[in-house]
Amino acid sequence: MNARTSRGALLATLVPVTVLALVAGCGHDPAAPARAGYDATKVAGLTVADGPSGLREHVPPPAITVDGFTGTPADRLAADAVADVEDFWRVQYPKIFGRQFIPVDHHVSYDSDDAAATVCGESVAGMPNAFYSGDCQQGRLIAWDRALISMYAQLGEETVPYILAHEYGHAIQDQARLVNDSTTTIVREQQADCFAGVYLRSVAENKSTRFALNTADGLNRVIVAAMSLRDGDYIGTMPFEHGSGFERAGALQLGFTDGADACSRIDDAEIAARRGNLPTILSSTETGEQEITRDSVQAQIDFVTRLFKLKDKPKVEYTGAIRGCPDAHETTPVSYCPSTNTIGIDLPGLAKRGRKVDSLVPSGDFDAYALVASRVLLAVEKASGRSLSEQTTALHVACYTGVYTDALARGEQPDSVLSQGDVDEALAGLLRDGLVASNVDGLSVPSGFARIEAYELGLKHGRTACDNTYTDAR
Missing domain, CATH: 3.40.390 (Collagenase (Catalytic Domain))
Incomplete structure (x- = not known):
């Protein structure tokens, strides 16, 4: 993500330089029980389970x-x-x-x-x-x-x-x-x-x-492989366009969920509809990465509170993730404490998370900004009277983070412009540790497929779709 600009670089080769241990821990986190609305034990109708x-x-x-x-x-x-x-x-x-x-x-x-x-x-x-x-x-x-x-x-x-x-x-x-x-x-x-x-x-x-x-870590790794075959930072006008990681993972999910008939119907119009408002062509002189500073983080926090019309704005502390919160566990490098309505940020740790590295897996600043947005959105959950501790909370927050992403893509935050690779960075975070799709205790659902599905729902269909899909019992 850039401040008032967008990103560009060369079309990537097929194979990045290093393989990262991306999904360590995915599918093994303890999780709060899900309630009515969305069955977190299923992915595309299959039971989510570890195994060979x-x-x-x-x-x-x-x-x-x-x-x-x-x-x-x-x-x-x-x-x-x-x-x-x-x-x-x-x-x-x-x-x-x-x-x-x-x-x-x-x-x-x-x-x-x-x-x-x-x-x-x-x-x-x-x-x-x-x-x-x-x-x-x-x-x-x-x-x-x-x-x-x-x-x-x-x-x-x-x-x-x-x-x-x-x-x-x-x-x-x-x-x-x-x-x-x-x-x-x-x-x-x-x-x-x-x-x-x-x-x-x-x-x-x-x-x-x-x-x-298996439909937990195994399927997560396959989605990573699909994302790794992404184009580089130029797409949309290149003669050998293959698509972003977001698009390629989405195409794989389409076949997995809807079958061969859906594949046969893929054409340029279908791809454009799936892409939605996301950017496709970028300047050759820009990197698309914005330095993660207190000011840049605060700008995103302020934007999320405006976007969701949050009246009781959370306090923000930049001295580290909150420890000793009576009603939530610490989540590093960003945590939310409901009882004090405070967000604690470990800025060096956040900058490390948002650092771009040459790897099989997309990485960069937007993984960090999406995480910050997701913790602010826990304050939105609190203000709306929703539970903060359920699996549906985790997916609802991921869905709302998609809404935030779409608002950036639409240009609703004048000081920040979504870059083409930003969504790929967010998806990588969803697969890596699921914090963007986690409840107040940092607990997510085992399926990266389900996390991405929730994020994409908000990205493509907006806040009402999130509310109608990921409901909890009040």
């Missing part, structure tokens, strides 16, 4: 041939993933599209560190990627770089099937003739993300013979 995720034990070798196969763990994992995706579409494609499924002709493994590496007659040296080609002389193919697969396997084995299910999504849209030469890249990419979500739903339903996917 990744490649199952004692899986037989996949019955596919892979050119360049080395037998390394990365190659074996990728081959199992492709075989599993093919098995899924072999059954589902005829049901969905009314025609026989035809698998791709070739599967190729390569090493992007090899200067002589080629696929389909083209050099792939220095290309840490996975891709589908429908016009190779050898026929249709799926290819992957072993280093890429190894990197995503560090995040979680369940992310590798997502990567390759996305590539197979391109083969599906090609075979089903859903795209042509005039189809924009962003439509192609988000349809493929969506088809990957359709496949992953079947894995989460325990229908895969090779992979498992």
